[in-house]
Amino acid sequence: MNRSFNARVLWGRFLLRTASRNLLRSLRRTLISLLAVASAAAAMVVFQSFVNGVKETFRRNVITSNYGHYQVTKQGFRNNDSDEPFAYQITGAAALRDKIEKEVGPLSFFAQRQIFYGLVNYNDRSFGGVGFGIEAEEERRFLTLVQVERGKHLADGDDHSIFIGFKLAQRLKVNPGDMVTVLVTTKTGSMNALDLEMVGTFKTGITELDQGAYFIHHRVAEQLLRVEGAPIVMIGFKDDNELQYKTKLEGLVASYDSTLEVAHWNKLAEFFDNTMGWVEKQVFVFRLIILIIATISIVTVFMMGLLERIGEFGTMRAIGTHRHSVAIMIFFESLLQSTLGSLIGVGIGMLIVTVALSKGVTMPPPPLMSVPFHVAFKIPWANIPWTLTLCVLVAGGAGVLPALRMARIRIVEALGRNV
């Protein structure tokens, strides 16, 4: 039994050795096959790195644009704020900040934000818009969505200033230094107005904000609306791996005030998952196309090489080699080729990402945005073994059909091809 097993192992080793030598016999053909496999593997690594980069860039952009890592609101605020706009004000936010920093983790950003609707008037022009009462300098440290287009950003001391979306400013025909009037409905239902100096205009790339939003300081909003506190508290942790704080933060906020709730940015920006789902589907189709093209190339090149050796397979069969042994030898060749090609391809792909694409690429504005965004390629290390395995399996599997075909050749016909 043992002797028989050893003899089988010896035969297997002999076939493997023969297969590996066959790879070296037509270097040009082997190189073409390797190139086909390597190109597919490299393309997959580069594309995955791009998608990974897009995902990471998109995630960072969503967090730092307008959401923070988490937002704390009163329960029901997100469903009912239009019915009772000032019923969800959170007061005493400073104490909450201290508790979070002490018990959850170090913060890089903690800001209250008021949202209201009001009319902005300059000379004989008036437009409705969304007003934000913000803690200007705190937000600026963390959030990057708002970019100064003209003039300057709001500062913490600017209690009589307003910062306006550049398209809204164009519609109002207002310039930095001009005084505009903001007219709102207060908590009690009365009208209130404030004259504010426009310190600058901003650009976010989001059309809706650029043509209909404006910022005033949070304290000014409290006076204007006659409210205390703000309905939204935005939180950003120093460590960008924010998920580690989720459970602790939720527990702390619930124990601090049972009417409060915590929302992760991903829940607030539902479009993120939708967009990434769409991207993932594209990636899947792209991978499929790459693999199909690579498989066709590999089968074609491989088959050409095998057809030249058909007489040899005839001899092998004639002298008593079983069909499965011929098929196994050819499959070994295919597997060796695909493993080598995949390793080279993955290496080349990582090299391209690290060297040639190290600066990333600038992509055109996505839907609803008006500014291009920069994508830094990011090698998906966790996916590399999977990519490698997939390439080896697909490229190696491409050898199965030719191997079976050669194993089933008519011996007499094949022998006739020996010259």
Added chain:
Amino acid sequence: MSDIYHLDNVTKTYMVGKVPVDALAGLTLTIRKGEFAALQGPSGSGKSTLLNVVGLIEKPTTGSVQFRGQDVTQANEGRLTDLRQECIGFIFQNFNLIPVLSALENVEYTLYLEQRYTQAEVRERAKVAIKSVGLERFAAHRPAELSGGQRQRVAIARALVKDPQIIIADEPTANLDSKTASQILDLMKHLNSELHTTILVATHDQAIADMAGRIIKIKDGRIDEG
């Protein structure tokens, strides 16, 4: 001498396009153990087809083939492969060596294939076979580095290393010069006379026919009794 082969009323019909062509047309033949038989006949007479049927590479269309007293006409492909592997040595006109293997490895191939021997046994038997054809100095050479005669010697070593019941040779000297052909013939004669290996050779070479103990003439797919 006992029979190693008995072919009874064997036909083999090929389709050339839509036209059936009888390569063997009711051929009956017995080959005895230890015989050195030369198969002669004009081109297209059915020599190669007969060798393929005897070599268990092709099944007859009708008739029966008995090998060592067993009817192998209906044997499946796996069984026929086993029989070729264990009992039959082939020598081809074009040598048919595996180009990526050395002379010694080409001989070893047959032994590894049988999956019966240890590595040391394979190496030892292959060396003996290579030595018996006078190629020990060329054992590490690949076929491309050998002359035609040397390649045919490797092919003979490959055929004889497994102690076959029969060696089937198809025009083994056709691609060799007369001196080399003579050496190959001596080798085959030695195999037959000393080792009592049955040899069936298809040939146009009169020297082989003169050496053979029996001449089988074939014409139009039948044994030519005339």
